[in-house]
Amino acid sequence: MSLVKTLSISSILFCGAIFGFFYAWVCSTMWGLDQADPRIAIAAMQAMNASVRNGVFFPAFFLTPVVLAATAGVAYRSQFRSAAHWFAAAGLVYLIFGLLLTMGVNVPMNEALAKVDIPGDVEAAEIIWQDYSPSWQFWNQLRTIASGIALTFAGIGLSKV
Template structure:
């Protein structure tokens, strides 16, 4: 039982860092690259990436992060590490709503709508589709990236507060 809290805290760090890094990569490279490409290529590539992200490598970071952080908060509270518990709890709640729920409510429906579109042959039609999709998707991705970064930061605060 003595090692449960450090293991849970370490998992909180790994998972919150992984999901922040995933969202951050979309902000600083992936979407800029797609925006620079032919919009027909961008639509096709985004459809392929959205279809491929549903996998066992991505799932733990995306789905488990808030629950591992909240478990860490509970374990810290049980060991009278209140300031660490609060940091992990705040981070877990921030990611739960600002990362997981936001993604499920906004980005996933946008991705599913894009998946239903047949990539048009005409570049102008594809440009309209992509210009309707990309800026809005990126705005929400930037929000979830910032909030995931805050959750990662709270993990750091929690770890700092766990020190001996």
């Protein structure tokens, strides 16, 4: 298999991994937390956010734009110019609306929530959760859509190789 094909398939895998990660938050995790006691939701979100910084998450989150850029470069040099443009577009979409959006919005929200002492009464916890969850979910949905678009663009790029 050629280097451009190998990188193209790798790009699909990286995009698919991060899209799936963000998508799972949209369609199950946050909805489930919204149904839970808000004290439990806050504690669970704090624990999940603390645990996500690991060697399994790192490649999909941080290396996806690197793999896409490498794929675009190799495709371009291999005369697959159309494919190169699609991979470059995928990388740009994910970089801006996936990685940078997460670092600029979701991570600061997570860090603020991490500093919250969980109140003993449900009403106070509900206020904290309602200040956090809807906004966090909006931004997560945006990065999920962007990651899906990046995956789609990478798929189109693969079809041009």
